């Protein structure tokens with residue numbers, strides 16, 4: 001029922017086309033039903049009675065019915081195609097728009113490959129069901145009811161055969177559909193896995209080649225592909241079972257009716273014309289039953305897809321702007337007040353535990369800690385990419401949950417660990433930071449991020465970055481991402497290991513340039529102590545807790561973890577990574 005409501009809702013302006021399509025089929029079908037009546041009339045009153053006039057008028061009537069049916073068939077194709085394609089487009093648009101509202105934790109709930117299938121294959125299944133299903137869905141029941149009615153009017157005794165056969169068919173269809181419905185869900189799930197493997201392999205094609213792992217990934221792909229083939233075979237093997245069941249039933253009822261009809265003609269209780277007309281109904285009724293069963297199978301698959309699309313559309317964004325949102329972030333101060341966090345509510349252990357921190361506006365903060373200590377998680381709470389599980393994160397003295405999301409994220413620039421550039425020119429990519437930025441603004445941001453050094457080499461602001469920014473090196477990509485974040489002119493700038501691929505000298509220049517942005521709070525996650533040594537405050541995280549905080553000198557004097565990191569990197573003269 002929810003599925004029907006969803007389809008009705010997203011048909012929107014195409015509801016009219018859909019209803020017209022239904023009307024066309026209903027009228028077309030009724031005319032077809034009327035043709036055997038005319039046929040019986042032509043045979044009995046025309047041919048048998050030797051009246052040419054009756055043959056001609058009856059024949060003309062049949063021709064008119066057939067021509068109108070043909071016209072309605074064309075109109076149906078037009079209306080149903082428009083409704084189905086419109087529905088598909090609106091569903092994809094709605095899913096896509098809703099996806100943009102997803103928070104990081106919503107995205108954690110869905111595999112991206114599954115989202116791709118839900119936006120493409122599932123929508124296509126629904127479209128196909130509408131185009132190919134509406135006609136038989138309307139025709140089947142109309143032909144069945146009217147055919148049974150006309151057949152019973154022609155000969156009640158002969159029609160009895162149907163009343164014996166229909167319940168048998170209904171039970172058979174019920175069992176086939178009940179078995180096949182869940183199989184379709186499994187099938188779509190395996191389709192997700194295939195997409196997943198394909199996407200990952202294509203995204204990592206360079207790594208695969210570098211590690212000469214083509215054989216390994218081909219084997220993995222073959223495994224998923226084989227699973228898809230076997231699941232599809234199992235599903236469709238069950239689905240086609242209804243065909244032999246129907247044929248057996250159809251031929252049995254035909255034989256029964258011929259035997260009964262023959263007896264009645266011999267006994268003089270039935271005319272040949274009536275019997276011929278009746279046989280047309282037999283074929284129509286059996287065809288209608290076949291149509292209905294096929295529609296059930298088609299719908300069983302479409303229902304699965306509607307449910308999967310519905311799951312995306314019904315997913316509540318876990319993070320949204322409050323009603324009376326604050327639009328202005330007063331300054332770049334950041335504080336964590338007894339903040340704890342875990343990614344899944346069911347997880348046993350918190351990723352961040354009772355974190356209390358205060359960063360003054362305009363200060364430079366360094367964050368150090370071992371792999372998995374919670375550094376990225378901590379900074380993601382500032383831009384509300386995730387919400388704290390308990391405690392309060394404040395920016396500019398206000399709870400981040402009070403702000404309008406767009407205003408908060410404009411004020412908090414994050415250069416994520418996994419930097420992403422898009423296909424297009426440098427200018428188009430930088431415009432993500434500020435769509436209204438002038439060339440001079442962009443060049444200044446590039447200068448601060450030390451991206452000016454290579455800008456000319458890649459064709460200046462008009463240089464094309466290639467697909468997904470593949471045309472620049474790792475270090476160049478990081479610098480362009482920093483320039484992009486700078487263009488937002490945020491109050492808080494977060495660098496999550498954003499200069500890891502940049503050489504030490506350039507890293508130092510970028511830091512010196514950023515230090516000139518006096519009213520911007522700079523939070524730098526780094527693996528290199530050298531990158532944070534000059535910070536106003538350095539926070540050392542250990543297993544999700546604040547282990548220590550202070551200036552370089554304070555920590556070097558008092559904190560064993562900091563001393564160890566410093567010793568391993570600077571003391572020994574190596575610029576290695578945090579253990």
Ligand SMILES: Nc1ncnc2c1ncn2[C@@H]1O[C@H](COP(=O)(O)OP(=O)(O)OP(=O)(O)O)[C@@H](O)[C@H]1O
Pocket residue numbers: 108343344351369370371372373374375376377378417
């Ligand atoms: N999306 C996620 N879902 C579930 N767990 C996650 C997710 N992201 C990170 N974690 C877990 O949270 C913990 C902290 O991860 P986080 O990325 O914050 O560490 P980090 O200190 O930034 O590490 P690194 O220096 O390697 O980047 C890790 O144990 C990690 O496995």
